[in-house]
Amino acid sequence: MIEQLSVFLENQPGRLAQACRTLGNAGINMRALMVADTEQFGVVRVICDRPNTAKTVLEAAGFGVSVTGVYAVETPDRPGGLADVLEALGTAGLNVEYAYCFLEPGENAAVNVLKIDEGDARDVLEAAGYRVLRPEDLYEPDDPS
Amino acid sequence: MFQPQWEAMSREKLEAVQVERLNAVLTRVYERVPFYTRAFDEHGVRPQVASLDDVGQLPFTVKDDLRSNYPYGMFAAPRRDIVRVHASSGTTGQITVVGYTQTDIDNWADLMARTLASAGATADDVVQVAYGYGLFTGGLGVHYGAERLGAITIPISGGNTKRQVQVLQDFGTTVLACTPSYSLLLAETAEEMGVDLSSLPLRAGVFGAEPWSENMRAQIEQKLSVTAIDIYGLSEVLGPGVASECSEQHGLHVNEDHFLIEIVDPETLQPVEDGEYGEVVFTTLTKEGIPVIRYRTRDISRIIPGECPCGRVFRRMERVSGRSDDMLIIRGVNVFPSQIEQVLTGIEGVAPHYQVILGRKGSMDTVDVHVEVAADTEFDEIRELEELQRRVRSEIQSALAVSIGVRLVEPRSIERSEGKARRVVDQRGDA
Numbered sequence A: 001m002i003e004q005l006s007v008f009l010e011n012q013p014g015r016l017a018q019a020c021r022t023l024g025n026a027g028i029n030m031r032a033l034m035v036a037d038t039e040q041f042g043v044v045r046v047i048c049d050r051p052n053t054a055k056t057v058l059e060a061a062g063f064g065v066s067v068t069g070v071y072a073v074e075t076p077d078r079p080g081g082l083a084d085v086l087e088a089l090g091t092a093g094l095n096v097e098y099a100y101c102f103l104e105p106g107e108n109a110a111v112n113v114l115k116i117d118e119g120d121a122r123d124v125l126e127a128a129g130y131r132v133l134r135p136e137d138l139y140e141p142d143d144p145s
Numbered sequence B: 001m002f003q004p005q006w007e008a009m010s011r012e013k014l015e016a017v018q019v020e021r022l023n024a025v026l027t028r029v030y031e032r033v034p035f036y037t038r039a040f041d042e043h044g045v046r047p048q049v050a051s052l053d054d055v056g057q058l059p060f061t062v063k064d065d066l067r068s069n070y071p072y073g074m075f076a077a078p079r080r081d082i083v084r085v086h087a088s089s090g091t092t093g094q095i096t097v098v099g100y101t102q103t104d105i106d107n108w109a110d111l112m113a114r115t116l117a118s119a120g121a122t123a124d125d126v127v128q129v130a131y132g133y134g135l136f137t138g139g140l141g142v143h144y145g146a147e148r149l150g151a152i153t154i155p156i157s158g159g160n161t162k163r164q165v166q167v168l169q170d171f172g173t174t175v176l177a178c179t180p181s182y183s184l185l186l187a188e189t190a191e192e193m194g195v196d197l198s199s200l201p202l203r204a205g206v207f208g209a210e211p212w213s214e215n216m217r218a219q220i221e222q223k224l225s226v227t228a229i230d231i232y233g234l235s236e237v238l239g240p241g242v243a244s245e246c247s248e249q250h251g252l253h254v255n256e257d258h259f260l261i262e263i264v265d266p267e268t269l270q271p272v273e274d275g276e277y278g279e280v281v282f283t284t285l286t287k288e289g290i291p292v293i294r295y296r297t298r299d300i301s302r303i304i305p306g307e308c309p310c311g312r313v314f315r316r317m318e319r320v321s322g323r324s325d326d327m328l329i330i331r332g333v334n335v336f337p338s339q340i341e342q343v344l345t346g347i348e349g350v351a352p353h354y355q356v357i358l359g360r361k362g363s364m365d366t367v368d369v370h371v372e373v374a375a376d377t378e379f380d381e382i383r384e385l386e387e388l389q390r391r392v393r394s395e396i397q398s399a400l401a402v403s404i405g406v407r408l409v410e411p412r413s414i415e416r417s418e419g420k421a422r423r424v425v426d427q428r429g430d431a
């Protein structure tokens, strides 16, 4: 599973910039970022290097942060790529809470991030022939210390 | 019940007793206390009532009246009949003195015995009195009650927490009396000393003299393995023994044969309906040393409507939820910020840190309550956060009876201050 940061943000100008700046100042590189917005507040989902260090850094700067386990699946960058993945999960009866994707520059593949609460999605995805990414495929993991 | 002949008497009989006792005390203060002679004359009221409906005509007494008649000016008994004094220091530092005759001390012992009995204590119990002894009413108040009940009474007073734990263990204490916060300190100390409180005979606690919440009760009951009973009193009226919870733990029965309780709107001073919040006002019905007529406590509470399954006739007041000095008026409704805090302590996922922002849209007041999300929240669960927001909003609205907006704000984002937190930001004048 991939460790994703979920950062709680009040809908306030500049708050997202502050969160990004905080990570930047700590030398933490971001791979992907997705904002989920409601009328009152937002939650920013971030995949970045050293996620647990990033959490500590953000918390020290006053942000509310949790680390969430998500799946990252590589699919060929072509029409219907994500639909195939979702259908495979649906057939296995697995419910996807949310999904977003990003492209790795220079590679002809998309990375799909999936939040799936129940069941063992890894087996289902691998049985369907997908490559489920490990943390080190995507970002620099935290020091084991 | 320690005195079922009083505690479970009929409502009609009780009200007859109240009227009779009230008239006696009105005569007493009118004849003996110059302050009341003046107050009744200035209001143009006779110190007599035909029924409890007439109580609203009587003048109020406030803390300042006790201060300006310091030390003995409010006493209604000759000096030679006074056998004890207690004193309380106000926030301003100036103390007020209250005096007790032998009859007062006797009644007080009965009332505190009732209180301990309502926590389940009997003559077979061992009561550790860890309230301070001295000018403060807590220690001696509980002490006389425990003796009246016939329990073994340990006058250990406050402080020296390690010794408290030792005594708790060695003397087989079954009932603990102290402030709620001290009970938690005691539990922590016991833990540090390696004493397992749940293995001891301790089973009940009577806690009062400071505000506490349902959350704190749950903590105390779990850490000390006790049933935690809330007790209420103030020295100007008596000391502990004015009101106490029963085993139902749902509201504090006011000893109405000794004290008349009213809940009034702190602004208009008119009585509010049963069930509505307002300032608690007491008239002492039997006190000889220093009776008070319609004493404004500044405490905010309400009468819990309906009868209690325990069989006591006395009405119940809710746990005190704040001070009238903090009251806000929103769209004509009285609102006490502490009620918001009480709601928040009962909701998991939010911190009890909040700020009330008052604004104005056209001619309407708007209220937005900013509430901190707890730092350990699962922030990824947006639906749960939205659900949390809805829940906070509906619970605050039903507690305040005013429609409000709720905004969830980031953990630790509301300013903390050393002294009084800045709970209310009034922007109504800015528009």
Ligand SMILES: [Zn+2]
Pocket (backbone or CB within 6 Å): B245, B246, B247, B248, B253, B308, B309, B310, B311, B312
């Ligand atoms: Zn009861």
